[in-house]
Amino acid sequence: MEKQSRETRHLDTLDRDLGRLSYLEAGAQYVARPMVGPGISLIFVVFAALMAALFFGQTTHGMIVAVAAVFGAYMALNIGANDVANNMGPAVGANALTMGGAIAIAAIFESAGALIAGGDVVSTIAEGITEPASMVSAEVFIWAMMAALLSSALWVNLATWRGAPVSTTHSIVGGVMGAGIASAGFGAVSWSTMGAIAASWVISPALGGLIAAGVLWFIKARIIYRDDKISAAKVWVPVLVGIMAGAFAAYLALKGLKHLVHISLGTALLIGLLxxxxxxxxxxxVTRRQSRGLENRNKSLKVLFGIPLVVSAALLSFAHGANDVANAVGPLAAIVQASQSGDFTAAVSIPHWVMIIGAFGISFGLFLFGPKLIRMVGSRITKLNPMRAYCVALSAAITVIVASWLGLPVSSTHIAVGGVFGVGFFREWHTERRILKARRAMPNQARIAPEERRRRKLVRRSHFMTIVAAWIITVPAAALMSALLFLGMQTLLG
Incomplete structure (x- = not known):
């Protein structure tokens, strides 16, 4: 009996020790989990440097190119963490895609867009922001591009940490402008180009928001508020999907495939129409088959918009990869060309290995750090369902086409987030209108207190103000950081 009691005490002690080890292991995993992302990112950045060293290790500028590759990889990671969320956020917020599915689709289509249809030529310094001839030498040009690349990456990283979706293209523009001013003075900057970019801060989100609100109004009027919702959906959902397909076909023909073949606006619109x-x-x-057995209620309509929404998110990612990746790795390509030939005034051709860094960096950044911004865009600004998210996706494609027709520079980030704001503010306006209508019909009904009405706002004002503020200061903040970095580099190395 005593022996059995000793064995029982021994087993209890062993169980407690194993329990402590389990708690210790769980605690170690909890502490180590936040380090996984930075660890994988560091490995990728080192890989980028090794790739650059493999190509340029025997040249006199091998070390400079390797450092630039590190900055380019860091920038690509930040694009994946911030910019890509704008394409996937609405689909995830509407529960049309899981977070894992969104990351997988975005990684595949962003990489495909960058590698298949990525622009092979960009202007020497970020779309003519500064005049290359103002740079006194190739060495000054290289340091200016290094400062621009690092400053824009740091700014996007800071914005991601704060939960603000910003334009990576605008960050690059600000970085190039700041380095250009620091190296050659204010006269080196093309202020007319900068004025057009500043105008896009207002035009992009406003146009995206108006189109998204207009599409949502159409869906409500023609489908949601009809007595027979399913019959109305059978008529109008194919039309809406056709409009979306046409818009994306024109969008991809005009923007996403410019590397493969030059297509005019008229030809792109004809392709979109067909x-x-x-x-x-x-x-x-397809819509008739999907609508069989569906109940006549709003929840049933979500089924019909699910697949178009997923496809639109994939196409947006492809087009984003084809355009914005080239802008982001453009300074890296410019550094490579200036290091090889000493020529920094001609158009820049982006090498394949640079595009690979951009494509894979975006995928890693999205996988490791993207969920935070995806949740912000998809669910924390305003509540989205498949129909509202569809309006955002459609407005993004249409807005880019309209802007291209008008010759206006726009930001895909501002358009997508502006579409989310447009949907949210339209819902607020529509709700207020219905309340006023009900009050006229029943004048004796109790009024809602002002505090309660503020609480019922459908767009979170705190997020709205944070995002708008981040948009406004992106270019000047990146410019200031770039100028300081350039002057610091000159002091240390000059």
Whole structure:
């Protein structure tokens, strides 16, 4: 009996020790988890430096190119963490995609867009922001591009940490402008180009928001508020999908495939029209089949918008990879060209290994750090469902086409987030309108207190103000950081 009691005490002690070890292991995992992302990022950045050293290790500028590759990889990681969320956020917020599915689709299509249709030529310094001839030497040009690349990456990193979706293209523009001013004075900057970019801060989100609100109004009027919602959906969902397909076909023809073949605006619109008609006809039997057995309520309508929303998110990612990646790695390509040939005034051709760094960096950044901004855009600004998220996706494609037709520079980030704001503010306006209508019908009904009405706002004002403030200060903040970095580099190395 005593022996059995000793064995029982021994087993209890062993269980307690194993329990302590389990707690210790769980605690170690909890502490180590935040270090996984930075650890993988560091490995990728080192890989980028080794790749650059492999290509340029035997040249006199091998070390400079390796350092630039590190900055380029860091920038690509930040694009994945911040910019890509704007394409995937609405689909995740509407529960049309899981977080894992969104990350997988975005990683595949962003990389495909960058590698297949990525622009092979960019202007020497970020779309003509500064005049290359103002740089006194190739060495000054290289340090200016290094400062621009690092400052823009740091700014996007800070914005991601604060939960603010910002334009990585605008960050690059600000970085190039700041380095140009520091190296050659204010006269080196093309202020007319900067004025057009500043105008896009207002035009991009306003146009995206108006189009998204207009599409949502159409869906409410023609489908949601009809007595027979399913019958109305059978008529209008194929039309809406056809419009979306046409818009994306024109968008990809105009922007995403410019590396493969030059397509004029008229040709792109014709391609979009043909694609829209084909998809409209194809979606008629598909919508009828999907609508069988659905109840006549709003929840049933979400089923019909799920697949178009997923496809639109994938296409947006492809187009984003084709355009914005080239802008981000443009300074790295410019450094490589200036290091090889000493020529920094001609157009810059982006090498394949630089595009690979951009494509894979975006994928890693999205996988490791993207969920925070995806949740912000998808669910924390305003509540989205598949129909509202569809309006955001459609407005993004249409806005880019309209802006291209008008010759206006726009930001895909500002358009997408502006679309989310447009949907949210339209819902607020529509709700207020219905309340006023009900009050006129029942004048004796108790009024809602002002505090309660403020609480019922459908767009979170704190997030709205944070994002708008980040948009406004992106260019000047990146410019100031770039100028300081350039002057610091000159002091240390000059």
């Amino acid at each position: 694609a829209g008609i084909l998809f409209w006809l194809a979606m008629i039997p």
